Amino acid sequence: MTLTQSHIDRASLQRKVIRTLVATQVLGGVGMASGIAVGALLAEEISGTEALAGVGTTSQVLGSALITIPVARVIASRGRRMGQSLGLGVAFVGAALVITAAVAGSFPLFLVGMFLFGGGTTANNQARYAAADLALPAHRGRDLSIVVWATTIGSVAGPNLIGPGVSAARLVGIPDLAGSFIFSLAGFFLAWFVVNRLLRPDPLLTARALEATAHEERAQRHTAGLAEGTTSGPAPTAPNHDGSMRRGFSVIRANTHALRAVLVMGLGHLVMVAVMVMTPIHMKHGHAGLEVIGFVISIHILGMYVLSPVVGTAVDRWGGRPVAMLGGVILTLSAVLAALSDAGWSALLLVALFLLGVGWSCTLVSGSTLLTGAVETEERPASQGLADVFMGLAGAGGGAVAGVVVGSLGYAWLAGASALVGLVILAIAAALQRTRPRAV
Numbered sequence: 001m002t003l004t005q006s007h008i009d010r011a012s013l014q015r016k017v018i019r020t021l022v023a024t025q026v027l028g029g030v031g032m033a034s035g036i037a038v039g040a041l042l043a044e045e046i047s048g049t050e051a052l053a054g055v056g057t058t059s060q061v062l063g064s065a066l067i068t069i070p071v072a073r074v075i076a077s078r079g080r081r082m083g084q085s086l087g088l089g090v091a092f093v094g095a096a097l098v099i100t101a102a103v104a105g106s107f108p109l110f111l112v113g114m115f116l117f118g119g120g121t122t123a124n125n126q127a128r129y130a131a132a133d134l135a136l137p138a139h140r141g142r143d144l145s146i147v148v149w150a151t152t153i154g155s156v157a158g159p160n161l162i163g164p165g166v167s168a169a170r171l172v173g174i175p176d177l178a179g180s181f182i183f184s185l186a187g188f189f190l191a192w193f194v195v196n197r198l199l200r201p202d203p204l205l206t207a208r209a210l211e212a213t214a215h216e217e218r219a220q221r222h223t224a225g226l227a228e229g230t231t232s233g234p235a236p237t238a239p240n241h242d243g244s245m246r247r248g249f250s251v252i253r254a255n256t257h258a259l260r261a262v263l264v265m266g267l268g269h270l271v272m273v274a275v276m277v278m279t280p281i282h283m284k285h286g287h288a289g290l291e292v293i294g295f296v297i298s299i300h301i302l303g304m305y306v307l308s309p310v311v312g313t314a315v316d317r318w319g320g321r322p323v324a325m326l327g328g329v330i331l332t333l334s335a336v337l338a339a340l341s342d343a344g345w346s347a348l349l350l351v352a353l354f355l356l357g358v359g360w361s362c363t364l365v366s367g368s369t370l371l372t373g374a375v376e377t378e379e380r381p382a383s384q385g386l387a388d389v390f391m392g393l394a395g396a397g398g399g400a401v402a403g404v405v406v407g408s409l410g411y412a413w414l415a416g417a418s419a420l421v422g423l424v425i426l427a428i429a430a431a432l433q434r435t436r437p438r439a440v
Contacts, residue, residue: 010134010210013134013201013203013206014134014135014143014203016198017130017131017133017134017199018131018143018146018147020194020195020199021127021130021131021150021199022146022147023150023191023194023198024084024088024123024127024191024194024195024199025124025127025147025148025150025151025154025191026150026151026153026154027154027187027188027190027191027194028088028120028123028124028127028151028154028187028188028191029124029150029151029152029153029154029157029158029187029305030154030157030158030161030183030184030186030187031091031095031120031154031158031183031184031185031186031188031191032120032121032124032154032158032184032187033157033158033159033298033301034158034159034161034165034180034181034183034184034187035060035095035098035114035117035158035180035181035184036057036060036158036159036297037158037159037161037162037180037294037297037298038162038165038177038180038290039056039057039060039277040053040054040056040277040278040280040281041053041177041284041290041293042056042098042102042110042175042177043055043056043057043107043110043114044281045102045175045177046101046102046105046106046107046110047107050281050407051403051407052107052403053278053281053403054277054278054281054399054402054403054406055111055400055403056110056111056114057114057273057277057399058277058396058399058400058403059111059114059115059118059396060114060115060117060118061118061121061273061392061395061396061399062392062393062396063114063115063116063117063118063119063121063392064118064119064120064121064122064388064395065118065388065389065390065391065392065393065395065396066115066118066389066392067087067090067116067118067119067122068122068125068126068385068388068389068392069245069385069389070086071086071087071119071122071123071126071385072126072244072245072248072381072382072384072385072386072388072389073244073385074086075126075204075381075385076244076381076382076385079202079203079204079205080126080129080130080199080202080204080205081195081196081199081200081202083123083126084123084126084127084130084195084199085192085195085196086119086123087119087120087122087123087126088119088120088123088188088191088192088195089119089188089192090119090122091116091118091119091120091121091122091123091184091188092185092188092189092192093116094112094113094114094115094117094118094119094120095113095117095181095184095185095188096113096185097109097110097112097113097116098110098113098114098117098178098181098184099113099174099178099181099182099185100113101113102174102175102177102178102181103174103175117184118392120184120188121392122388122392123191124151125388125391126384126388127147128144128147128148128364128368129144129368129380129384130147130199130203130204131143131144131146131147131203132144132368132369132372133203133204133206133207133377133380134203134206134207137373138316139316140316140369140372141311141312141313141314141315141316141320141365141366141369142309142313142316143312144312144365144368144369144372145308145309145310145311145312145313145365146308146309146312148305148308148312148361148364149305149306149308149309150305151304151305152301152302152304152305152306152308154187157298158180158183158187158298158301159294159295159297159298159301160294160295161180161183162180162290162291162293162294163290163291163294164179164183165177165179165180165181165183166179166290167179168182168183169182204380204381207377208377208378211377211378244382245382245385245386247379247382248379248382248383248384248385248386248387249386251375251379251383252383252386252387255374255375257370257374257432258370258371258374258375258383260370260428260429260431260432261320261324261366261367261368261370261371261387261432262367262371262386262387262390263425263428264324264327264328264363264366264367264370264428264429264432265363265364265367265371265387265390265391266390266391266393267363267394267421267424267425267428268327268328268331268359268362268363268364268367268425269360269363269364269391269392269394269395269398270394270395270397270398270421271331271335271356271359271360271398271418271421271422271425272304272331272356272357272359272360272395273394273395273396273398273399273402274395274398274399274401274402274414275334275335275338275353275402275414275415275418276297276300276353276356277398277399277402277403278402278411278414279296279297279300279338279349279353279411280293280297281406281411282343282349282406282411283296283343283344283345283349285344285411286342286343286344286345287344288345296345296349296350296353297353299350299353299354299357300354300356300357301357302354302357303353303354303355303356303357303358303360303361304360304361305357305361307358307361308361308365311323311361311362311365311366312365312369315365315369320366320367320369320370320373320432321366321370321429321430321432323362323365323366324362324363324366324367324370324425324429324432325426325429325430326362327360327361327362327363327366327425327429328359328363328422328423328424328425328426328427328428328429329359329422330355330358330359330362330422331355331356331359331360331363331418331419331422331425332359332419332423332426333355333359333422334353334354334355334356334358334359334422335352335356335415335418335419335422336415336416336419337349337351337352337355338352338353338356338411338415338418339411339412339413339415339416339419340412343411352415359422363425366429367387368384368387370432371383371384371387372384402414405417
């Protein structure tokens with residue numbers, strides 16, 4: 001096979017991978033957003049106290065972080081398809097447990113269900129890396145952002161299914177708020193089906209095969225050079241397909257560029273989760289209805305994903321550093337506007353939540369692209385897995401603290417503290433150096 005033909009085949013396969021991932025993100029987005037939209041309200045209803053309203057979402061975010069550990073191991077050993085399938089399967093079980101918990105009125109079971117429900121976020125997050133496996137360096141940001149964008153459709157539709165969810169719940173005889181998780185079950189199952197049937201051949205395993213061929217050619221040249229006396233030094237080493245978090249930690253610790261990219265993603269996620277998870281409670285204090293709350297959250301999710309292709313194109317054209325800095329600025333601005341908003345419904349809060357999503361998109365796409373370009377192909381599953389674990393833990397911590405802060409000081413104090421974290425993101429992004437992305 002000629003080099004030109006190899007590039008043509010790789011480009012064709014990449015287009016198929018992107019189409020498949022787009023379909024799974026739409027379906028998985030419905031699954032995740034349907035549950036997230038009512039998570040805090042259902043937690044309050046089952047527990048009987050507003051103080052625990054944010055604990056359910058915190059459990060979900062923590063679950064998405066910790067479930068990433070086995071998913072990353074599966075991805076490293078068996079490829080993206082099996083890892084995605086595992087995350088979606090766990091999320092399906094979690095949604096079923098949440099419905100069961102709502103019927104039984106069991107808050108501990110609800111937390112277990114939300115923890116497993118986080119597997120949907122794990123699968124959705126890992127999909128963006130699958131989009132980058134076979135992408136050419138010049139298009140890595142674009143391809144990654146297209147998959148992130150695809151979540152828009154399902155994620156915006158999900159919160160607006162609260163009303164139909166209530167109808168579905170009454171039809172089958174379960175609590176009203178649990179009805180949204182029926183749509184979660186359907187979304188996760190369909191996404192799992194599409195991944196298993198269509199994500200073939202596996203993009204990561206294919207990228208490794210291409211790199212293995214290049215490794216073999218380098219080894220042959222090295223051997224020929226030794227025979228001719230024109231080469232010295234060690235032979236190229238075989239790749240190490242270790243997907244453990246220990247491996248990821250060692251890779252990122254030794255790579256300052258990768259470390260800063262991870263911090264940009266993690267802190268951006270912390271700000272987004274902290275403000276988002278308590279906004280329904282803030283609106284409820286102003287006597288906003290479920291439909292209005294669902295609409296505001298859907299606009300927030302629209303901001304998270306709808307502009308991601310523009311963000312990805314900007315990363316490819318100008319680099320990840322300025323886009324990450326812009327993300328820090330937008331997150332700071334959105335948090336300030338949220339702090340100034342009144343409880344209930346207001347245009348100011350709507351703008352703040354939309355910008356909160358846009359700022360998160362800037363940090364996620366730029367950070368993911370920077371991380372992928374900073375590490376070797378065989379190091380990606382471990383380092384990307386660790387990055388998502390950090391994101392999840394940061395988000396879980398933000399969600400847990402958010403409930404305490406709002407309960408004791410108020411929503412404005414939470415938003416003000418989040419604005420300060422946005423400035424920290426700006427400073428970290430400003431310290432990033434321009435580096436040439438790796439070709440594979």
